[in-house]
Structures are given as structure tokens and as C-alpha cells.
Amino acid sequence: MASLINCPHCGVRPREEFTIRGDAGPVRPAPDADFGAWDAYVHLRDNVRGPMAEHWQHSGGCRRWLVVERDTFTHEVFAVVDAADYTRVPVAKPARARKAANPAGRRGGA
Amino acid sequence: MSFSRFSDGGLIDRSQRIGFSFDGRRFEGFAGDTLASALLANGQVLMGRSFKYHRPRGLLSGGASEPNALVTLGAGGLREPNLRASMVTLREGLSAESQNRWPSLGFDLGAVNSALSPFIGAGFYYKTFMWPAALWERLYEPVIRRAAGLGRASHAPDPQDYEKRWAHCDLLVIGSGPAGLTAALSAARAGARVILCDENARFGGRLIRDQVEIGDLDGPGFAAEVADELAANANVRLLAGTTVFGSYDSGVFGALERRDGASSGPAQRIWRIVARRAVLASGAEERPLVFGGNDRPGIMMASTMRGLIHAEAVRPGNHVGVFTTGASGHETARDLLARGLEVTLVDSRRDIPDAERAASRSARVLEDHMVADALGGKAVSAMEVIDRASGRRERINIDALATSGGWNPVVGLACQRGDKPDWDTNRGMFVPPAASDGLMAAGSAAGILDLEGCLDSGARAGAEAAAALGFKPKKTSIPTVREACGGSTGFATLWHVSEARGKAFVDFQNDVTVSDLGLAVREGYGHVELAKRYTTTGMATDQGKLSNVNAIGILAENRGLSPDRVGTTTFRPFYTPVSIGALAGEHRGAHYRPVRRSPLHGWAEKHGAVFIEAGAWMRASHFPRDGESSWKPACDRECVAVRAGVGISDASTLGKIDVTGKDAAQFLDLIYTGKISSLSVGKARYGLMLREDGLLMDDGTVSRFAEDHFVITTTTAAAGEVMAHMEFCAQALWPELDVRLVSVTDQWAQITVAGPQSRAVLVRIVDEDLSEEAMPFLAARPVRLHSGLAARLFRISFSGELAFELAVPARHGEAVADAILEAGRPYGITPYGLEALNVLRIEKGFITHAEIDGRTTPGDLGLGKMVSAKKPDFIGRVMLAREGLQRDDREQLVGLRPVRPDQTVLAGAHLLKPDTAPTMANDQGHITSACWSPNLGSHIALAMLRRGRARHGERLIAHDPLRGFESEVEVCAPVFWPAEEAQTVNTEMLTVEHPAVRPAPPAPHDLLDGLFTGQTGQATLVMGSETLVALVTGPAAKDRAVRRVAKAGDGICRPVQPGQVLVVGRSGESAEALVTRLAMPRGLSLCDLSDARVRLMLAGPEAAEILAVFCALDLASGSFKPGASAPVLLGHIPAQLTCVGAQTYEIMVFSTYGQDLAESLSRALRLAG
């Protein structure tokens, strides 16, 4: 039916206004990086159960690309930032570091 | 004596008689009746037949949980099945039909199933109909469907209107019984915005149906007093007849408002309620007792019978049996006795509390007794009572039987997001999990069964929620309460009566008995989720509202566990069934999804175009002339005309993106495979975009209008995807680049003029030198028409002919296209559509998304030379170099001609070497595009063929087993129309043979023409005045400067995103004047969107409510004041919403969506009226 996302530019909006691209963790390698780095960037993704950072576009609003940090299991949203800011501050990349943490597991998959 | 009506009392209005029919028989009821109460008052106790055994059934619980009294209302497109008679408000002329009986409700042949029950017990579907599988479709399923089933849906279209609307509140209160009312009251008094929903037509819940006193008021009086106070509070929205059916993430709830009999507005409305806090005051269901024949008509829940006596004055015969394990039975006995009826009360307990004994003291009370079996046919006539101590049975004749096995709190909404209810051993019931996500249960939903406790817990919950949101609630004082049994509410747990001889039903709607559950345990399906599926308990439309807890209790007993160890099944939306029509809302028929109309839509329509859906667009397919009965002759004629003379078509649907900023060229070098930065100003270039995995994403043209200003085109199909991709690259990958992307698709009407005579036609329109020298192939530049209109001209071709694309501001499109037709008349100019466009491009081997299918590389399509080998980086560069994408045995683009030119070839056919079997191993490739070429007199095709470029001349078989085609084809180069574009310039053609043609000024286009535009006093819709609309763009870091500049337009800042703000000029102000006035600082630029947006103005007291149909913004909260503006999705259409004054909103929408949105707004206005 709905869930609400707090766009840093537009405020709280229903999920229908957004388009999801996927994992925001992988960083585009330098053009001369070795092939393994490119292969990982293009093809390798973790199937995360728990906290994850994802690229979402507010396609029905400001059209900015955002990084939504949420729990893939409970749908709890922790933070939403503009993708440009996320790229510039690599410190704020929690998904990989946190993914091993076991979520509370309170809610079952519907 | 059967059921009848008391001559006095009740909440019905005896002065208002209401005629209705049931199974064709005429009846009369009163205002205030439900269909169920009116039928009972008329002695019609039999209301339906059961699902499997076709047993006669009557009203059991009333309310939303009613499993038996299901009816179908209405006929034709208005037919609605499976409605609970207890939830249908009686109205004049209502026509109801019983369900699942044949030939009639009284005499049902299906009842023979009851005799067959040993063979159709639990799991019979799995056991009986396993073999042979072929019989399923032909025999088993149709027979089962007919014999076992509920009502049937109509196949006719539903003529009613449905609507969806957003609502926002601080506190949502679900249920308006005692707890719900005080919760709403205490929060509303504290100043919170409250929404109170109740699925019944009247607020009050049990206060309406039980005999209680609160202070000096009776139940209905107290409910009315509270409801009146709430109704008078502007912060409160009362929704009667509204079922909250789902609890979703982020505090969003779904609710269905039924508006049966409403004279205007939608038949049903879905509310999407955004609530900061919620109080679940959904009450409790009385738990049925499971004994033999417990499904006979005339047996009902004790509270249901009380309610029928008090609210609708229904008299349940003369002598009524009551079978109870707790206080509720004694309360019902009290009320029956007060009405002068004879009562025999059977209580399973030995130690009945004194307060309960006092309530039922004039009845014959059999303590430590149980009802083992109920007897009777179409109505209960006797009960067989068993003395628990001695085992002695006694038969007692009765007219009706009230039963109570205790209470089940209605916990569903508290558990829909995954939480499980807790088993409370002391109270013998499942109670909601601890408050979470802002949802808190109160009253009997929380297991508090006494009235005073309910009133108090509601008031506390409301106050707590309000306080948590920063309001300052005052204490709501609860008056003195007097209720039956002095507030005693306890009950003993009795899962079933084991001495029963007849069928003892647990799930009434799906005909599941105690023995079915026992069988499930014995056969190893005792887990609650397995037992549910094995026996179908809880799987009917009532979702086990009455049956689940008893089923869990019986499973627990069978397995020697406590109920909490058995656990509950999963709670999911929907709490009660919701019709598909309500969920679809307005998105059906022509508005199933938004339609984009090209600025030349009207022009094409005027010239007889036949339209087809192409993605979101309606595009002209062909322009038939007299005598052309199908698309084919029209398409053939159009194709020949373009190559022989000149044609005109609409290219407006191509995606057009304005790319500016000082790093625009550098950015495009990263996006395209070729070098864009070397493109000269005034030139266009064909470009390819890859995905990061090296495969083709899209193709199109890039034109350079200034050092830092490009316009790119995308294919129509991929326009949205490409825009999102480029935005991702600009914002997420390279945010340090100054590049600004603006979709200008809606701004320009783009007209293709193609064919050897195109130049001769255009010189009559365009006031420029169009000679080969001045306007060579791939020239792209701003031009002026003879009329003075500023336009853009591109010398590009998708047909292989000499061709131009002329872009004019959208509103001028139709007039300019007409002028071109006029100018081309001496040359026989022919409008052509999408079909001809496709043939012309296949003839030249130009690719579309039939070839760019997500598997092809530039090299595969013969475009390898368009990939720069020098650029250090661009999207897809590294992955494209993979060995597998570079091998020469990949499938490559080729042309195919059938050996016999008249032989059809179709896209999708696979290619085989002659005399090889059609296997995957032998597959040589497939046909991507095919057509009949009237210019060549042959079928032709494009195909992806393994090592194709080395196989020109080879003969293959095009194998199409699905459509039964097989044809011999010869491989050739993917270019069929060999004629090169005429390079020799016919100077004669350049001398203006005919005078200039000047397009007329555009006629004003009123989107609201012919539409309902609202009503003064509610809301009205008008077109915004014509002014300049533009986008001020700058680097995101300069957002403040951009906002300041844009605000200078008309005083309102309309932000789209950081660095992009819409500006609206003063009336009549030109772009130049506006630019001068705005005095833009360096680094900012202006993109004219006057033709890309239309403005609609919605104003009036109801304007915000109407907008709530379209968007989730909380317009009423005071945060969206005059001057506020935001980009939003209205329905499915992107727009900029601005509050320009009190109750006045400007809706700025993409112009190609304008017509669609205008129609939708008009509809919403009509439904609001």
C-alpha cells in the first residue's frame, strides 16, 4: 500500500514516487583499474538481509538520486541522503560493514 | 414461534418503512435496520447455504465476522457477491439474493453433500482428485466450483465510480466503541488531528447494542454525545462505514469507505491514512461454542442476540436457550427476560459468580451443563443438554439459541506487519503484542472487557498518543458506569463439547469440523499453518475471524500443548475483502495509465490518423485514405510517397534532453561511446550509449548549439530510462561536473519532412539558406520561419532520404505542420505514420530497440567504428572489451530477403541451416524486424545471425513454428534501399518556386474544453494565464542564488531540485525581457519551458481535499502555505504543485500529460460535488 521515504529535498513522500536501482555500496573503479575490480563493480552483489544502502531516485519528485539506508528485512529506514553527498563522503557507507549484524528479526517476511 | 419484531423499543424508526426483496420475495423493514435484522424480523431465519455441505445457515455473529449470512446484491455491472447481510444497511428497493444454493435456498440439491461427508472431509481435494490430471480442468474443477462456492462475480463492466484519497492525522482511532470514542475524544481535546473510523454506519460499537448506563445517559446517548463533540471539532475527521483493512510501513493505514446509497460521489473510496500514532480499538469477537449442530439457523452469538433486541427490536421467538461459559450469556438472559421471553440458560461452569446469577435469576439455569447437540432443520427447534456430572441428556425445545464461549480480541491490525499476538493464560485469550510502531491497542481489543475499563483505557491511549506528539492532554473524566453482571466479564475456556453427536463446526464458512482438525493432527498436519491448508480453516472470505482461535485450541488439545505453543497463522491485509474496483480507483479504461499526447496529436487526428499505443504515448500509426481498409495499403502508399516525393511525420515523442553547464561536453564524452567534445557548434552527430556492462542502451543524436549547450535525442521507448541513467551519472557518479539536464521533450513539436522534395517544401517555411553548403547533412541550428517564429532545424534522417527535422515550440506545432502541408501540396506531400516509419528504416537497415535488445554490442550491429578507442573513460568501455563481447562468432546484424519475394517473413522467427533439425544447438540466430517493402516489391528482414557479416549470400531457413511459417531466405547486407541521399544539388529546386507559407498564430488550446470544472463554493478548475515558464539552472552548490533569481519572476520560488528552480514570468513578458529583469549571475542559465508545461489553477474550500485524491502531500497541516511549492506525483503524473494563495493551488504539469490530468481533475471535481 505504501511506505514513506523522507527525501532530503522534498520531505516525506510515498514509495510510489521513487525508483530503486540497487546497492549503493560498489564504487565505480578508475578507468585503468584491473579487470577484477570492474567485474566486481558491474556484477557482484550481496543479497543483504538487514541494513543496506541503496540508490533510489525520487523520480516522481525532485528527480535527485538518493542513498536510502534501510533494513531489507523490516523496511525500517535509517537515513536518506543525496547521492552526490554520499559519493563525496565515503565514510558514510555502512552497508557492507554492518551487513553481518543480525537484525532484531522481529518481523517476518509477509 | 420463529423470529419476529417487538412492537416497541429499539433504535429503528417505525415511521419509515423500507421495501426490499430477498430471493425475489418482497419484505418490509424499517429505517435503522440492516438486511439481516430486517430478514429476522420477518421470520426469515434461513439466509444461506454452507460452502461444502450446503447446510442451511442463518445469522451467526453479525458484523464484519459474519460467516453465514452472505448475500449478493444488485444485478449486471452492479452485482456484488459475498456481502455480509449484517453489514448491509437496509435501503428502499434493495434486492438481495442468497448464495450457494440450487435450485432454491429452501430446497437445495447440494445438501446431498452432507450425506457424502465421510468422503469429503479434510484434505479431500488432495486425496480424491489426484488422478488422472487431465480430468481436473474438464471435470473436477467445474463440478467442485459449482457445488462448493460462494457468490459469483459479474462479468459486466462496473458503471460505478471509485476513488482513492490520502488523509493525514496525528492519531488514527480504529473502531468507535467505548474505547475508540474516549481515545478520539481525549486526543482531539488536546488539539491533535484525529481520524476516527468505524466499519458500521453508526458510531458507538457495543454502546449501541448493549443495555448500559454511563452517567445519566444510555449507550446510544453517550455515543451520540461524544460523536457530536468530535464532529464539531475541525481537527477531527469522522469516517463511518469505513473499515481499516491494512496496517503498512511508516504508519500508513488502508481503509475502505463504503458509500452505499450515497446520492453523489464515488460508490467506494479507499483512504490511505498517514497516521503519526494509532489506537486499535477494534473490539473483540465473541467466541462461538463448538457442539453438535452448532450451525443451525437461529443459533447466534449471545452479544449478537442482545444487539438485535436493543437496536433493531428483533424478537427471537418465545423460548430462548442460552449456552455460555461466562458472563455474556447471563447478560443476554437478563435482556431476554426483561422483554418477557422464557429463557433456559446452560452454563458449563459450576461456580457462577453471584453478579452473573443475579442477572439471570428469573431464568431456568442449568449449571455445570453443556449443550451437546442442537436439533432442527432449517431453524433450530431443540437443544440436547448434558449434565457434566452425570452425563444425563435432556432435550429442551427452543426457538433460538444464544451462545458464548468467551471473547477473542480483534488483534489483526496489530499483527499485520509481522508481530504475533500473545496468549494470556489467565484470561484465556490471544491479546495484541506490546505497542509498537506507534500502534497501541485499547479496550476489548486489548483484552479489557468491562465497559468502565474500556472507556478508561481508550481515554488513556488517546492521551498518551497525544502527549507523545507534544500535545498537552487533560484528564478525561469517565462518568459512573452501570452494566450487566456488575462488570463481571470472565469466562471459562471450552474448546469443544466432546459429547456432541452431530457435526460440530469450527469454521462455518469453510465447513470445517472438530473431526477434520483431529484428522489433520493424526495425518501429521497438526502444525497450525499446515492444518490451516489441510482443512482450509480460516481460508474463506472471513479469514477465520470466528474460527481461528477455536481451531488453535482444538489443535492444542489434540497435540497436548497450550495454545501459545501452537501459535497463530500469519495476519495479513486485507482485514475484510476489498473489491478490485476500489483498489483500481480511477485507473481503469482510458485512464488505466496516463496517456501522453504529442503536441501534434490534434493535427494527426485532424488528418485522419489511426492511433496506436506506444508506451505512454498515443502515436499516429497511419493516415488511411478512402478505400484503404487496413493499415497495409496506407502504409505502402506512405512509404512510396516519401521515397518518390516528400512526406511529413511527427517525431515529437523522441526523448529530448537539454544538456548545459560548463562541463556538458566532458559529461557527454563519458555517456556516449563516441567523442562528443569535438563536435562543432551547429552540427549534430549520431551517438550510442552503453550500459556499464558494455551492451547497448540506446541510440540517438547529439546536437551542439553552443560550447556548453547540447540537445540530445533518445528513442521514444527508452527516453525515461536514458534520462534516469544520465541523472545517475551526473548526480551519483560525477557530481563534481557542472552539468544540468532538463527534459525538453514536451517543449518542442518536432516535425520530420523527408523525401527528395523536402528541401523544396521547407524553403517555403524556413527563412534560411537550406542549400547543401549552408545546411549540409548533420547540420543543426536555430532558424527563423518566414513568420518570424524561432525554431530549430536538424538535417538528420531516419529514412535514408534527404530529410529535415523542424522543431517549433509545442503550441505552434499544429499550425506549422499545417503550413508545411500547404507548402508541400504542389509536391504531393503525404503524412506518414509509425508503420511507414518502420518500413523506411528497415529498408535502410537503421536499428531500433528491436535490435538494441539488451544483448547486442555496437560491433554486433556493425557500428563498431562509433566506439572511441582513444577516450580514457566512458560508461561501458571496460566491459565492452571483454573477450566474449568481441569474438567474431557472435550474432551480427544482417539483412534477409526471402528467396521468393512474396513469401512472408516475420520477426521472432529463428534461422536454421537447410536440412537441420530445429534445435537450440542448430540455432543460427533470429529475425529482429521484418516488413513488406513496397519500394522493393519484396518482404525484407533484419536479423541477428551468428558470424552474419561473413555469410552474405548464404541461404537459410526462417523457422517460425509458433505461427506456422517456414521460408527460405538469403543473407545480405543490412541495407536494402541502396540509393544514397541525393548529393547533387538541384539548384532549380532552391529557387523559391512557390511563395513563402507563414503558419497561422496558434489557436489557444483549452484543455478544459467540454470538461466539468467544478462548482463555486467547493472548488473550481481553470487554465492558468499564459506566461513564460522557464527553469533557472545552476550548479547544485549555487542553489540559493538559483532560488533567489527564480523567485524574482512572480514572487514565488518553485524549487524542483538543488540548482533547478522554475520561474514564472509576469503576464505578457517575453523571455528576453524576463532574462534582463532577472539579471542572472554568471554560471546560471535559463531553459524556456513555456510550451513544456501547462498551468491549471484549482481553487476553493475543497481544493485541498481534491488534491488529496492525487498526491500524498499533507496540504491541510499548515505546512503548505501560500508560497509553498514542490515537485510531486499527481496520480501517476509528475507535476509541480504550488500554493499561490489561500485555498488556491497552481498545478504545473508536463504539457503532453495535460489533457490526461485535466480529465482526471475534472472527474475528481465531479465526485466531490
Ligand SMILES: [Zn+2]
Ligand atoms: Zn525529492
